[in-house]
Amino acid sequence: MTDERYYEHVQEALGYLQSASGSFRPKTAVVLGSGLGDISGRVRDPQVIDTKDIPHWPRSTAPGHAGQVVLGKIEGRPVALLKGRVHYYEGYDMKEVTFSTRVLGMWGVAQYVGTNASGGIDARLQPGGIVLIEDHINYMGVNPLRGAAEPRWNVRFPDMTRAYGPRLLDLCEKAALLEGIHTERGVYIAFSGPSYETPAEIGMARALGASVVGMSTVPEVIVSNAMGMETAVISCVSNLAAGMGDAILSEEEVLSAMREASGQVGTLICGLIKQLEAL
Secondary structure (H helix, E strand, O other): OOHHHHHHHHHHHHHHHHHHHOOOOOOEEEEEOOOOHHHHHHOEEEEEEEHHHOOOOOOOOOOOOOOEEEEEEEOOEEEEEEEOOOOHHHOOOHHHHOHHHHHHHHOOOOEEEEEEEEEEOOOOOOOOOEEEEEEEEEOOOOOOOOOOOOOOOOOOOOOOOOOOOHHHHHHHHHHHHHHOOOEEEEEEEEOOOOOOOOHHHHHHHHHHOOOEEEOOOHHHHHHHHHOOOEEEEEEEEEEEOOOOOOOOOOHHHHHHHHHHHHHHHHHHHHHHHHHHHHO
C-alpha cells in the first residue's frame, strides 16, 4: 500500500465512524488489551460498531480481542473504547497495526490511553499488579513512522522524550490513590512475538532497565505522540516473565489473570477520566 493510499484509507474509516455516530466526537480514547473488553460495560449510552464494518480496519485474530469500537460517555466525558487491537505478530505491517491510532488522531482525540497484559520482569511485580508505564524500549525491530514523510500527520522526527504524558501519569496516580488501588511506575519493553521471550532475553531486558514485557502498545504510542495526543498506558501484570518463575507461559494464563484484574483496571480508567473531566 502506498503512503497516499494509506492516508486515504484512514480518511475513509474516519468518515464511516463520523457518519455512524453523527455529531459525537470523543475526547479520550481507551484501547482495551487482552481480556479487558468487559470494561466497556462502564460506558453510558453505548453505541457499538463492529470493526469488520469499518472500511480498511484490520481484524484482530488474537484471543481476548473482540474487534469493536464502543462510543459513549464515562463520567460524562465522550470516549471511544477499542475492544482489542491488532498486533505485529499477527502478520500485519506497522501501517495496519497503527491504523486505528491514526483514525483516532484524525478524529481530534486529545488523550490516548492504552492498556495491555504484560509479563513481570521487576521482582517486585506479581500477577495482578498494575504498572503505569513511564517509558518504553522498542525491541520490535521496526518503527511505525518508517517510510515517506507525511506532514499532514506529523513531523519527520517527532520527539519521544515525554512519550508518556507526565500530567496523565500524575492523574492516574491520583485516581489510584482515591480508589485505593496500588500502582507502580515502570518501563515497558516490546518484543515482536508471538513466542514468549526466553529467560536470556528477559535477563537482557532487565539489564536494559525494563520492568514489564509485552508484544504490543509501543507502535501505537509512537504514532499517538507523533500525532499530538497526550498518551498514557496502564499495564496489568498477567504472569511472571520467562525465568522468573516455574510456570509454563500460556495465553490461557494471561487471559485468566486479566479477567481477574479487569475490575481494578476499569475502576482506574474511570477514575482517570473523572480527573480529566474535572479539569
